[in-house]
Amino acid sequence: MIAEVIVDVAAHPIDRPFDYAVPEKFQALTEPGMRVKVPFGNRKVLGFITAIKETSEFDPKRLKPIHELMDVVPVLNGEMLELAQWMKRQTVCFEIDALQVMVPAALRAKYEKRFVLNVPIEELPKELHPYFGTRDFVRAQEAEAVYGLMKKEMDKGTVLADTNIQQKTGVKKVRMVHITDSIEDIENISIRANAKQQLKLQEFFLKHVGQSFESSRLQKQADVSLPTVNALAEKGLATFSSMESYRDPSLLTAIEEKIALDLTDEQQMAFDAIQSSLNTEKTFLLHGITGSGKTEIYLQTIAQVIEEGKEAIMLVPEISLTPQMTIRFKERFGDSVAVLHSGLSAGEKYDEWRKIQRAEVKVVVGARSAIFAPFQNLGLIILDEEHESSYKQDDSPRYHARDVAIWRSQQHQCPVILGSATPSLESYARAKKGVYELLALKNRAKNQPLPEVHIVDMREELRTGNRSMFSVELAEAIRERLARKEQVVLFLNKRGYSSFVLCRDCGTVLQCPNCDISLTYHRASERMKCHYCGYDEPVPTSCPECESDHIRFFGTGTQKVEEELAKLVPDARVLRMDVDTTRNKGAHEKILSAFGEGKADILLGTQMIAKGLDFPNITLVGVLSADTTLHLPDFRAAEKTYQLLTQVSGRAGRDILPGEVYVQTYTPEHYAITLAKDQLYEPFYEQEMAMRRASGYPPYYYVVNIQFTHEDLMTVSGYAEQMTEYLRHRLSPKTIIIGPSASLIARVNNRYRYQCLIKYKNEPKLAEVLQQLIKIYRSDWIKTGATLSIDMNPTAVM
Ligand code: ADP
Ligand code: ZN
Numbered sequence: 001m002i003a004e005v006i007v008d009v010a011a012h013p014i015d016r017p018f019d020y021a022v023p024e025k026f027q028a029l030t031e032p033g034m035r036v037k038v039p040f041g042n043r044k045v046l047g048f049i050t051a052i053k054e055t056s057e058f059d060p061k062r063l064k065p066i067h068e069l070m071d072v073v074p075v076l077n078g079e080m081l082e083l084a085q086w087m088k089r090q091t092v093c094f095e096i097d098a099l100q101v102m103v104p105a106a107l108r109a110k111y112e113k114r115f116v117l118n119v120p121i122e123e124l125p126k127e128l129h130p131y132f133g134t135r136d137f138v139r140a141q142e143a144e145a146v147y148g149l150m151k152k153e154m155d156k157g158t159v160l161a162d163t164n165i166q167q168k169t170g171v172k173k174v175r176m177v178h179i180t181d182s183i184e185d186i187e188n189i190s191i192r193a194n195a196k197q198q199l200k201l202q203e204f205f206l207k208h209v210g211q212s213f214e215s216s217r218l219q220k221q222a223d224v225s226l227p228t229v230n231a232l233a234e235k236g237l238a239t240f241s242s243m244e245s246y247r248d249p250s251l252l253t254a255i256e257e258k259i260a261l262d263l264t265d266e267q268q269m270a271f272d273a274i275q276s277s278l279n280t281e282k283t284f285l286l287h288g289i290t291g292s293g294k295t296e297i298y299l300q301t302i303a304q305v306i307e308e309g310k311e312a313i314m315l316v317p318e319i320s321l322t323p324q325m326t327i328r329f330k331e332r333f334g335d336s337v338a339v340l341h342s343g344l345s346a347g348e349k350y351d352e353w354r355k356i357q358r359a360e361v362k363v364v365v366g367a368r369s370a371i372f373a374p375f376q377n378l379g380l381i382i383l384d385e386e387h388e389s390s391y392k393q394d395d396s397p398r399y400h401a402r403d404v405a406i407w408r409s410q411q412h413q414c415p416v417i418l419g420s421a422t423p424s425l426e427s428y429a430r431a432k433k434g435v436y437e438l439l440a441l442k443n444r445a446k447n448q449p450l451p452e453v454h455i456v457d458m459r460e461e462l463r464t465g466n467r468s469m470f471s472v473e474l475a476e477a478i479r480e481r482l483a484r485k486e487q488v489v490l491f492l493n494k495r496g497y498s499s500f501v502l503c504r505d506c507g508t509v510l511q512c513p514n515c516d517i518s519l520t521y522h523r524a525s526e527r528m529k530c531h532y533c534g535y536d537e538p539v540p541t542s543c544p545e546c547e548s549d550h551i552r553f554f555g556t557g558t559q560k561v562e563e564e565l566a567k568l569v570p571d572a573r574v575l576r577m578d579v580d581t582t583r584n585k586g587a588h589e590k591i592l593s594a595f596g597e598g599k600a601d602i603l604l605g606t607q608m609i610a611k612g613l614d615f616p617n618i619t620l621v622g623v624l625s626a627d628t629t630l631h632l633p634d635f636r637a638a639e640k641t642y643q644l645l646t647q648v649s650g651r652a653g654r655d656i657l658p659g660e661v662y663v664q665t666y667t668p669e670h671y672a673i674t675l676a677k678d679q680l681y682e683p684f685y686e687q688e689m690a691m692r693r694a695s696g697y698p699p700y701y702y703v704v705n706i707q708f709t710h711e712d713l714m715t716v717s718g719y720a721e722q723m724t725e726y727l728r729h730r731l732s733p734k735t736i737i738i739g740p741s742a743s744l745i746a747r748v749n750n751r752y753r754y755q756c757l758i759k760y761k762n763e764p765k766l767a768e769v770l771q772q773l774i775k776i777y778r779s780d781w782i783k784t785g786a787t788l789s790i791d792m793n794p795t796a797v798m
């Protein structure tokens with residue numbers, strides 16, 4: 001018996017299976033889709049068995065034997081092995097990367113596999129008894145001699161294969177630090193003048209009198225270490241306690257079952273269309289304005305699929321995977337639904353995955369990678385918010401969940417539903433051409449009117465002398481809501497405090513020494529940081545170029561808004577949600593539920609608040625700077641701006657109270673902004689398509705982005721030049737090749753970056769040419785330390 005194995009050797013990128021002999025003792029168990037340890041060179045490496053055969057073109061006596069079986073049942077089924085090959089062709093990746101991405105993270109780490117008794121030991125053959133002894137399990141490695149017998153028992157169901165993953169059970173606790181609420185105590189404490197850290201923390205305490213922090217966050221924010229915190233606590237300035245770090249998942253089990261709502265006429269039409277195609281491979285584009293009841297349609301079609309004895313995958317962007325969303329699914333499907341959200345540990349995720357593999361659940365709700373859920377009898381795949389760029393993985397394998405969904409729907413002969421209020425241009429164009437079937441929901445389910453959107457021209461504000469980031473109108477509207485005890489959401493499209501530091505005398509902007517990008521000022525730690533390589537340095541007091549001390553912060557971040565807000569409405573309770581406040585597991589949930597429970601008046605945040613927020617008391621949404629996404633050097637800038645504005649506006653007035661939205665902008669006449677005002681998707685689509693046609697971008701052209709990086713500028717530009725030449729000679733004359741040119745961020749982490757863009761309509765030789773290019777890279781360029789990455793259909797070209 002011979003196994004074809006794809007080995008995992010990153011530094012030695014050989015992308016074809018190797019033949020290995022399967023030793024006698026492993027033969028009963030060995031199957032494709034299992035992972036093995038095999039000798040490779042003078043090491044042992046991990047590999048996936050992709051096929052079993054009886055003969056090899058190599059001399060069987062010289063084949064090396066498999067060293068160990070890492071699994072006793074396959075982790076990947078036949079469909080997944082085939083999918084890996086398809087992904088390899090489709091995304092131009094290594095097959096091993098495609099295989100690894102489908103395996104749950106917990107199984108990529110160290111674990112122990114076991115055989116577990118499923119019946120009293122007496123029912124097993126005598127030969128097996130000593131292996132179990134008095135326990136009900138045996139480690140697989142200790143039972144290698146009886147794999148054949150075990151296999152027979154597993155087939156009968158008397159023995160189960162199990163994986164023992166080290167899990168931290170119970171609820172994780174975090175240490176909290178409570179700062180005293182006595183300013184006097186903090187001020188009057190005696191600290192030695194040379195205890196700089198303690199002085200720094202004292203300073204921090206003064207700014208946060210009476211507040212509580214997670215210990216690790218406090219250390220980070222104040223930029224001190226634990227002994228410093230302990231020292232001040234000993235002096236009586238703080239106390240400690242411990243707190244659950246995230247919600248007890250058992251809360252979710254107490255959910256009451258809910259029955260389906262009566263569909264509106266529009267919903268019914270969409271539902272009927274899908275229902276009549278449940279056993280065909282077909283892709284629907286469900287285009288419904290925010291709040292039109294798309295989710296209700298998903299729930300009811302899934303119920304239908306379960307009724308027919310099949311399974312469903314529901315994908316949502318990670319940031320929409322809120323407790324509210326989870327509850328809606330649990331209410332309908334109870335224990336038949338597995339939810340793969342980021343709050344789960346790797347072990348918990350693996351438990352959910354195992355339920356899927358054993359068909360113990362019928363529905364899985366999860367982010368991008370849930371598309372690999374190993375259901376055997378798929379009846380439906382749904383991608384909610386299908387336009388979201390997070391459906392594309394941004395490192396290898398650079399797959400798009402939408403493409404994988406459609407591939408799987410062909411395997412299983414089942415429909416795919418792509419849902420969105422703002423479909424991607426690609427999907428809408430396909431729907432118009434009839435490749436997808438378009439289903440439209442034009443009204444909100446509860447007939448609430450769309451919120452009234454006001455566009456505020458910030459240039460006018462400047463002219464009338466208002467230099468604050470709140471226009472007079474928005475400020476007035478906020479005060480009004482506060483007086484009426486309604487809630488406000490403020491949206492800022494950015495992270496950090498001030499984006500950069502500029503010298504007013506000579507114009508110098510502080511740059512990262514490793515990357516060609518400006519450093520970002522982080523207020524909490526009082527440091528300048530690079531968002532690309534992590535470099536940081538102290539905030540300068542004078543310009544490093546001209547030594548002027550007119551050096552200032554520019555730009556706006558959530559922390560700065562928070563401060564201005566405190567001046568504007570000093571009594572308002574403000575919650576901030578951005579990358580800094582949601583770094584800890586479960587923090588995102590905590591902030592949202594606190595807001596939902598009315599513990600704050602204003603929620604201030606970045607991108608992550610744009611979705612999923614469904615609270616009846618929100619009646620005002622303010623977009624502080626609509627232009628930030630508009631001016632990105634990216635062909636999707638207008639599309640992203642339109643999507644964002646629509647999503648954010650959709651947060652207001654979702655229930656009985658009517659909603660109002662203020663969009664502040666310096667370019668109030670831009671079509672992405674004026675058309676988002678009334679959710680006029682169709683005119684936006686037409687206008688944006690005209691732009692794409694004129695500039696030759698998707699959906700009119702397909703795009704491939706190829707990037708080289710190297711430490712040496714001349715080397716990388718030389719390679720990029722050679723590559724571009726190579727492509728020009730081999731691709732058809734109609735194909736457009738742009739570049740090579742330095743990437744927008746031309747250097748990251750001291751590596752120079754060059755890229756070239758291929759734009760094509762029809763290029764049958766593309767896959768072959770790219771494979772050749774990779775061969776040249778692997779046999780030549782890689783040796784000097786260059787990296788090459790190929791991104792098919794990139795979500796952005798920056
Ligand atoms: P979408 O996913 O399109 O944003 P949802 O499915 O979340 O819309 O629906 C928006 C709101 O309308 C939710 O509160 C939902 O419970 C309610 N809803 C949806 N369909 C119906 C219906 N047929 N009858 C009554 N309420 C509905
Ligand atoms: Zn200067």
Ligand code: ZN
Binds near residue numbers: 512515531749
């Ligand atoms: Zn850097």
